[in-house]
Amino acid sequence: MLDEVKTQLSQIVSQAVKSVIAKGDLTLTEIPEIQLQAPKSDEHGDLACPLALVLARSAKKAPRAIAQILVEEIEAAPHPLIKRVEIAGPGFMNFFLSNSYLYELLRSIQNQQANFGRSNIGHGERIVVEFVSANPTGPLNIVSGRAAATGDTLVNVLNATGYDAIREYYINDAGGQTLRFAGSVDARYRQLLGQAVEFPEDGYHGDYVTRFAQEIIDAEGARYLQMEESDRLKAFWQIVYPKIQRWQKDDLERFGVYFDVWTREQSIRDAKKPEEILQTLKSRELLYDAEGATWLRLTAFGGDKDCVVIKSDGEYTYITPDMAYHHDKFQRGFDRAIDLLGPDHHAQAGRLQTAMKALGYDESRLRILFVQQVNLVNERGERVNMSKRKGQLITLGELIDQLTGTVDERFAVDVARYFFLMRSSSSHLDFDLSLAIKRAQENPVFYLQYAHARVCSIFTLAKQRNIRRLPLEEVNLEWLQEPEEARLIKKLGEFPEVVQSCARTLEIHHLPHYLQEVAALFHTFYNKCRVLDEAAPELTQARLVLADCVRLVMGNGLSLLGISAPETM
RNA sequence: GCGCCCAUAGCUCAGUGGAUAGAGCAUCUGACUACGGAUCAGAAGGCCGGAGGUUCGAAUCCUCUUGGGCGCUCCA
Structure with missing residues (x-):
């Protein structure tokens, strides 16, 4: 409009x-x-x-x-x-x-209802958005929470603007980390059974590792000690992997994030996809052997150095199945792939970009975004680096648990999601957990939800007073003459552009900011202009239309953010 | 050494080529016997890290520079 x-x-x-x-x-x-x-x-x-x-x-x-x-x-x-x-x-x-254009705007919102804000700038372009993709070696931490909220909302925004986007999670269930993790379980297993084993220095220190070991003992005793170590590690991995996967999935669902596709690295390997792409690269003479390993000539495509694709022990490096996986995404018919990665994967991202070019894909088809780190801040205001191996982290589940201590579960998720979404994902985020809990009650997300609940309360009251809304064409919107009304209507009209801009720039933090502005203008309007005025029925009708438009925009916007829009609080 | 991210109000952050740089928190002053005070109105708070350059116009683009973070493995 x-x-x-x-x-x-x-x-x-x-x-x-x-x-x-x-x-x-x-x-x-x-x-x-x-x-x-x-x-x-x-x-x-x-x-x-x-x-x-x-x-x-x-x-x-x-x-x-x-x-x-x-x-x-x-x-x-x-x-x-x-x-x-x-x-x-x-x-x-x-x-x-x-003012006539403002009134047109309101009519347009009324006619579009839940569709207001949706558009078709994407023309059905198929996009796979991969995010979180945490190693299956422990619970999801709050960095993954940030990625989950960001990716989930990004997909909502893309789908609202005419793209055909899906959520995908890549599970690294086949690399070296899996055996390292199984090794940690094994060390705890043997320790619990009284053996004097030293815990591996690069192992996983979290309590849950010991818990897994105990569970194995409780279920099957010491029988694994009879096995060869390598067989035992494989067996432990098979036992532990589904538990971790379930754990991660539960935390994500609790957080309101549901993935459309889960792809296991093992399935890529089983389907011989890595061999397939290596063959392609070989036929293009982009592979060479040196120092006992097989290298990919990334320098021919602008990379700063070549990289190993097959190690001298015959194993793939991380990038080989990863290339195959991205190749697979395009084979499945996606026009574009978007990856949300942590900041510690910079080198990997650059290599993957170049490698996809080597496979013949146009650079523009793979877009890698970085969700910057989350630093945990302790009570003394010091930053604590989170490390999964050291077991030093706050998990997504714990975050929600702690917030649930002050507010309802549903609101705890809302608070956490909003916290992650309101700032640019390229900015570092200092997360002061104690402050977040303390502030749960006065969190800015409530400002938005309160605006929505407040609009809804107008309609509840109207019903109680038997004020019926007239059909739109019988309402004279010319009654809306106050500057507070004009400012609010103008802001409502920006909604589709804001959503489109989020989709185009892949930066979604504009949406929370926009909704904050809408809420502020609504509160101002509400304090200045009485909606239900029995002495002025025509004005009341016009203002009900405006109020309903606010309800729609707040509701549609919050829904894109995956945050609830309560009718009462 | 090289690459990427960040630096804006006391604090947390928006603003990425337009007019007087904005919000939240914190501080101070106010608000109707009326639709929800989880609200509103107002005050105060800034050499936009620094220096050059491009432009009619720069927080925004370019170069240099300072400080912080993260990468630069035949780990993932």
Whole structure:
């Protein structure tokens, strides 16, 4: 809707430029794109156009003079949309629009209902978004929580803008970490059975490792001691892996994140996909042997160094099945793949990008985003580095547990999700758990939810007072004349653009910020303007339409964030 | 040494080419006997890490520089 207004206005301006050139009042070889921006201040109108500033050089005229010529041309043929045009500052043309477009906006929101905010800029492009993908060697920590909230919302946003996106989790259930983890379980197993074994230095120290060992003893005793160590490790892995996977999945679901596809590295290996891509690379003469290993010539594609794909012991390095996995994503028909990675995977990301180029894929098809680290801050304000191996971490489950101590489970998830979503994912995040718990009650997410609940309460009260809403076409929206109403309506109209911008930039933190603004403008409106006024039934009807539009935008927005929109709190 | 991320109000962060740089928290002052005070109105708080450059116009783009974080394995 706001788009349409902009399009209309930019046509008017561009028409004016053309006719001014035709008259010879302005000399230009080329008309630049006409920008229209919503000014921050009401004094600057509804939409501002800096065209005269842009043209100053090529037209060899002062910006204000150019603006003057254009404004005269525009005013010569009055348009119902434009109330007046002012020239301001260095040469901005500020358009003040007639309120009718605001009323159109409300009608448009009413007609679209839950679809308001949805669009089709994606044209059905198929995208696989891979995120979390934590090693199956322990519970998910809060960094994974941040990735989970981010990826989940990103997929919501993409699907709302006409892309066909899915959530995918890659399970590294076949690499070297698995045996290292099994080794840690084994060490605890033997320790618990009284053997004096030293715990591996690079092992996993978490309590849960000991718990797993104890569970094995409880179920099957000491019988694994009879086995060869390598067989025992494999057996332990088989026992422990499903438990961890279940654990991770439960935590994610508790957090409201459901993956569409879980891909196991083992299944990629079983399907001989790594061999397949190695064959392709070999046929292109991109592989060579050196120092007993097989290398991929990444330097031929702009990589800073070549990388090993088969180690001298015959095992693959991480990248080999990973390449195969990404190749598989494209084979499954996805136009684009987006990966959300932790910041400690920078080198891996660069290598993978280059490797996919070597496999013949256009660079633009794989986009790797980084969800920056989360530092845990302790009571003394010191940063604590989280490490899964050292068992020094806060798990996603613990986070929700702790928040649940102060608020309901549903709100605990809301608080945690909002905490992760409200800041840019490229920024580091200091997570002060004690503060987060303390602040749970006064968390900014409640500000948004309260706005939604407050709107809903208006309708509840209306019902109690037997105030029935008239059909939209019988409501006279001209009653909405207050500046607080105009500001709120304008903000509501931005919603589709905000969602689109999140989809285009893959930066979703704009959405929480936008909803915060909507909530603030609504609260202001609510304090200033009485909705249910029995002395003014027509005004009441018009304001009910506005209130309902706020309800829709807040509801649709919160739903994209995966945060509940309560009707009462 | 090389690459990536970050630096904006006391604190946590938005703003990535437009007018007077914004919000939340914290601080201070106020608000209707009326739709939910989990709210609102207002005050105070800033050489946008620093220095050059591009531009009509820079927190934003380029170069250099300072400080912090993370990578640079035949680990994942």
